[in-house]
Amino acid sequence: MRVLCLPTELWANVASYLEREDHLSLVHVCRDFHNIFYGSLYSNLLIGPSHPAYWEESQYVESSIFAQLGPETSSLLKRLETDEDLRSRVRTIEIKYLLKQTTYRWEEDPNEPLYDAFVGAIIRICRDCPLLQRVTLSYALIQAKWVIYLASHPRQHLDLYLEGTQLYGRPESMMETVEDNNPEIGPSITVRSLTASYTASAAPLWIEIISRLLSSTSLKRLGLSSTPSFGLLSALNKHRQATSNLESLTVSVLDPCVVDLFVRLPNLRELYVIQTVAFRLLAPSDIPPAHGPTSALTKLEAISIDARLIPAFTSGRNITSIRARDMIPARSNGFAPLTPVNAGTFGRQFGSEVMVRTLEWEKCSRIDEVLDYLLEMNPGIWHLTIIPANEPSQEEFTAYLAKFSQLPELRTLEFPVLIHVPSPSTMAWEMEKCQSLRKDGLKSLVSVSFSAFLTWTRHPEDEVIWRPSGPGTETVKPTYNLIIGPLPFIYREEDKFVESPIFASAASQTSYLLERLEADADLRNRVRTIEIKHLFKETTTYPYQWKEDPTEPLYDAFVGAIIRICRDCPLLQRVTLTHGLIQAKWIIYLASHPDQHLDLHFERTQLYGSPESMMETIEHNIPEVEHGITVRSLTVPDAASTAPLWSETISWLLSSTSLKRLNLSSMSGFGLLGALNKHGEAAISNLESLTVSFLDSRAVDLFARLPDLRELYTIQTRDFQLLVPSDLPLAHGPTSALTKLEAISIDASNGFAPLTPINAQTFGRQFGSEVMVRTLEWEKCSRTDEILDYLLEMNPGIWHLTIVPANQPSPEELMAYLSKFSQLPELRTLKFLALFRAPSPRSIAWEMERCQELRINGAKSLVSVSFSTFFTWTRHPEDEGLWQPSGPGVEVLKQI
Numbered sequence: 001m002r003v004l005c006l007p008t009e010l011w012a013n014v015a016s017y018l019e020r021e022d023h024l025s026l027v028h029v030c031r032d033f034h035n036i037f038y039g040s041l042y043s044n045l046l047i048g049p050s051h052p053a054y055w056e057e058s059q060y061v062e063s064s065i066f067a068q069l070g071p072e073t074s075s076l077l078k079r080l081e082t083d084e085d086l087r088s089r090v091r092t093i094e095i096k097y098l099l100k101q102t103t104y105r106w107e108e109d110p111n112e113p114l115y116d117a118f119v120g121a122i123i124r125i126c127r128d129c130p131l132l133q134r135v136t137l138s139y140a141l142i143q144a145k146w147v148i149y150l151a152s153h154p155r156q157h158l159d160l161y162l163e164g165t166q167l168y169g170r171p172e173s174m175m176e177t178v179e180d181n182n183p184e185i186g187p188s189i190t191v192r193s194l195t196a197s198y199t200a201s202a203a204p205l206w207i208e209i210i211s212r213l214l215s216s217t218s219l220k221r222l223g224l225s226s227t228p229s230f231g232l233l234s235a236l237n238k239h240r241q242a243t244s245n246l247e248s249l250t251v252s253v254l255d256p257c258v259v260d261l262f263v264r265l266p267n268l269r270e271l272y273v274i275q276t277v278a279f280r281l282l283a284p285s286d287i288p289p290a291h292g293p294t295s296a297l298t299k300l301e302a303i304s305i306d307a308r309l310i311p312a313f314t315s316g317r318n319i320t321s322i323r324a325r326d327m328i329p330a331r332s333n334g335f336a337p338l339t340p341v342n343a344g345t346f347g348r349q350f351g352s353e354v355m356v357r358t359l360e361w362e363k364c365s366r367i368d369e370v371l372d373y374l375l376e377m378n379p380g381i382w383h384l385t386i387i388p389a390n391e392p393s394q395e396e397f398t399a400y401l402a403k404f405s406q407l408p409e410l411r412t413l414e415f416p417v418l419i420h421v422p423s424p425s426t427m428a429w430e431m432e433k434c435q436s437l438r439k440d441g442l443k444s445l446v447s448v449s450f451s452a453f454l455t456w457t458r459h460p461e462d463e464v465i466w467r468p469s470g471p472g473t474e475t476v477k478p479t480y481n482l483i484i485g486p487l488p489f490i491y492r493e494e495d496k497f498v499e500s501p502i503f504a505s506a507a508s509q510t511s512y513l514l515e516r517l518e519a520d521a522d523l524r525n526r527v528r529t530i531e532i533k534h535l536f537k538e539t540t541t542y543p544y545q546w547k548e549d550p551t552e553p554l555y556d557a558f559v560g561a562i563i564r565i566c567r568d569c570p571l572l573q574r575v576t577l578t579h580g581l582i583q584a585k586w587i588i589y590l591a592s593h594p595d596q597h598l599d600l601h602f603e604r605t606q607l608y609g610s611p612e613s614m615m616e617t618i619e620h621n622i623p624e625v626e627h628g629i630t631v632r633s634l635t636v637p638d639a640a641s642t643a644p645l646w647s648e649t650i651s652w653l654l655s656s657t658s659l660k661r662l663n664l665s666s667m668s669g670f671g672l673l674g675a676l677n678k679h680g681e682a683a684i685s686n687l688e689s690l691t692v693s694f695l696d697s698r699a700v701d702l703f704a705r706l707p708d709l710r711e712l713y714t715i716q717t718r719d720f721q722l723l724v725p726s727d728l729p730l731a732h733g734p735t736s737a738l739t740k741l742e743a744i745s746i747d748a749s750n751g752f753a754p755l756t757p758i759n760a761q762t763f764g765r766q767f768g769s770e771v772m773v774r775t776l777e778w779e780k781c782s783r784t785d786e787i788l789d790y791l792l793e794m795n796p797g798i799w800h801l802t803i804v805p806a807n808q809p810s811p812e813e814l815m816a817y818l819s820k821f822s823q824l825p826e827l828r829t830l831k832f833l834a835l836f837r838a839p840s841p842r843s844i845a846w847e848m849e850r851c852q853e854l855r856i857n858g859a860k861s862l863v864s865v866s867f868s869t870f871f872t873w874t875r876h877p878e879d880e881g882l883w884q885p886s887g888p889g890v891e892v893l894k895q896i
Helices: 008-015 020-026 031-041 071-082 113-127 144-151 171-175 203-214 229-238 258-263 307-314 367-377 394-404 424-439 471-476 508-519 521-525 553-567 584-590 611-615 643-654 669-677 697-704 784-794 811-821 841-856 888-895
Strands: 044-047 092-096 134-138 141-143 159-163 166-168 193-197 221-224 248-253 270-275 302-304 321-325 358-364 383-388 412-414 447-449 455-457 467-469 481-484 529-535 574-583 599-608 633-640 661-664 689-694 711-716 743-745 775-781 800-805 829-832 864-866 872-874 884-886
Touching: 008 031, 020 031, 044 071, 071 113, 071 888, 092 113, 113 141, 113 144, 141 144, 144 159, 144 166, 144 203, 166 203, 171 203, 203 221, 203 229, 221 229, 229 248, 229 258, 302 307, 307 321, 358 367, 367 383, 367 394, 394 424, 424 447, 424 455, 424 467, 467 471, 508 521, 508 553, 529 553, 553 574, 553 584, 574 584, 584 599, 584 643, 599 643, 611 643, 643 661, 643 669, 669 697, 775 784, 784 800, 784 811, 811 829, 811 841, 841 864, 841 872, 841 884, 884 888
Parallel strands: 044 092, 092 134, 134 159, 141 166, 159 193, 193 221, 221 248, 248 270, 270 302, 302 321, 321 358, 358 383, 383 412, 412 447, 481 529, 529 574, 574 599, 599 633, 633 661, 661 689, 689 711, 711 743, 775 800, 800 829, 829 864
Antiparallel strands: 447 455, 455 467, 864 872, 872 884
16 A cells, blocks of 8 residues: 655645644654644743633642643643753743733732742743743732843843743842853843833833833834833933834834934834824924934835924935824824825835835825825735725726726725625625726736635636635634623724724624624524623723613613624524623513523623613514523522622523523522512422522521432531521422432531531431442542441442542552442442642553552442543453553653
8 A cells, every 4th residue: 555755844834824633643753743742832831721711719729839730731831840851842922811810819918039930930830841932921929020031041042032921020039040050041031022002110120121222232123012112211321321223113102202213223123103292293393314324224124204394204214114194193192284295295115215115094084185196106015905984986996996907006005995894796706806906907916805704815827716805704704602791801903894883892802793693694604602702890891891880771772782692693692791781671672582582691690770770672583581581590609789689580581481490609599589579479480400609598498499409419507507407308208309309419517516426326228228329429528438338238220420529638648549449349330539749651651550550459440540630541342452541641642
């Protein structure tokens, strides 16, 4: 059989196009694939949680300094710490959400040594990666000295990115030697670029950081979108530095002190300014000339500046790239009239000594002027981007296309004027326009974009075929699971997305998704689950930029529009609201889906509104929702609301015969009884599964009202007074209740009462059940021997057993427990989380051997075993010997 072989270099190139899941599969195919794809698997690492939530307690316990990060991140850091070969494969690292609010349950203040040691240990591991190229700190709270420490990588010129990062410490701390065996950091800074956005710091500390970085000859790119030019000049003056080797600079504003700054940047090639004013207007005369005794910026090639200052920067210089903007941002001095775009203002080539090859004009309100000038004075443009301030008419659009086609050297065109939802017909129309531009004169055109959704490209040697890319291509793909909402706590960058609907204040991708769902019934048919994230008061100025209070009509209309779209998805199965602020009436509205029995899940959601608002008819064409609630399950692990409003909400849901599962881990049984009583003292519910925070003697009446209950889960069994066994109703007789109950989760202890003995005298056979108990889970277990002895004697037919020990057993105790497990003949799954150590090749082999021993010694039906949170060992029922591992510990297998 012939085997197709590719050189390793080509396989490595293939790896760059694959997802992480593909790499995980390929490294186990063979030894050659392991060597090829292993490096790609670890070239880009994320350290930290995926969202800024408090880390939840789990069964993962270890003594490492990284333990509080959870098993996956902790395991990764420990492996990086010990494995030099693994560190050599890392190219980029992103460290996220080491914020004060999410410092993983550190009780100390983050200024204290414990937190700093924790952060420092992570930074040291990153810096020890010899081929590291890029480090990103996103929404992190970190001492400034660690930024300097990263910037002095001994082998690499790093690119550093700080996004939403808070820096603390003293300016003097920069002089500290971070490691005893390192020379002072200042002279050895090797960083290549620093980009900082939304970074918070005391002004003296930030100036000190920038000053030390500027002292290095290696720093070429500096992006400070929130630092003015005079702040940069202060940093240069801090240590009396004469000049800097910077080649690219981004600052927030320019003011009249820029003359002194530009003289200090002799190598600057790119200058990008967010706005051009500070305390007063910057005049063209404030810009130094390109020639003469006061000349500066002689190497400048690219500028991003207000249009009126273009001639001051282009005159006498070889400027090849210009970015301009008509609509001046808020808070800037935008009262000056727009600069005419004509030969009288700029001369030829915008005043540059050479042809301008790249032009970007944002919020452009005079497209005709710009195009006429290009045709007459700068026809050699290669890359053109024009973002209109207003949507042009169809006639204007056709006229613009005619002018574009007269630019003979144009290679890429970005003209995002179309805001319609992409469809097969509009995609065909756009493709036709791309081809017509080429036929009409643009022979070099290879890339065209008419919207933020699609970019059309062709190979230079292909005369006809245009291929689409971008989010609009998802139109032709099935959609099942959606997330509506921004990435958490990310400020929305202004983009090229132009629109007017209620969703416009959301990020462009989210707004685009909602628009498509609103307009496309076929697309709504494909949706099965929706998660709505971060619609809460604290972030209304970030992603959604509402100025009104969220309880006001504008915010409620915005949320309501999203909820209506969700409810209009006919095959929707589950909706999750995460970190949301929402009127309670919208929950009732979702719970009355006309076509589906939904599963609703609310996590850290705040409800507001009045209980009376539940009576409102939310849509005129829908009957009052009290007659149409169809929700199947509601899960609320932690919600905030006033007690009357929350009780009213639950009361409405309980009125429905469709509600089968209710999980209210922050609501008591007594509170649930109060909600049920709103429909009368004799009202009953069809609930089959219930989770409440606690039960007490006042909630006994509740059980008689739940005749169909099969599962009961409580977080604790006490409140103001202890719940005693006599408080619970009997299974038979005139006062019987819970006759269908099959599964319970309760506290085996009664608060401060002594632990209940686990023996035949206490429980009788089968824990007192009429049938064999098949599933048993015991957490924080301090008497494993008692439980196992009872199971062997009184409930040997157990199928699924989970025991989480309160303390780690000794090796002798562990082997004794395993011997007892093997005597349970019908045991199918065993979870005995007794190993707290980090996985190693030796421990992996030991666990596999124990799994096989359990089967050989008697547990013939065993198909799944866990000794820790790192691994779950499973085998096919027909396979006698092969156990396959899964879980976060699988990553360790790559070391073997």
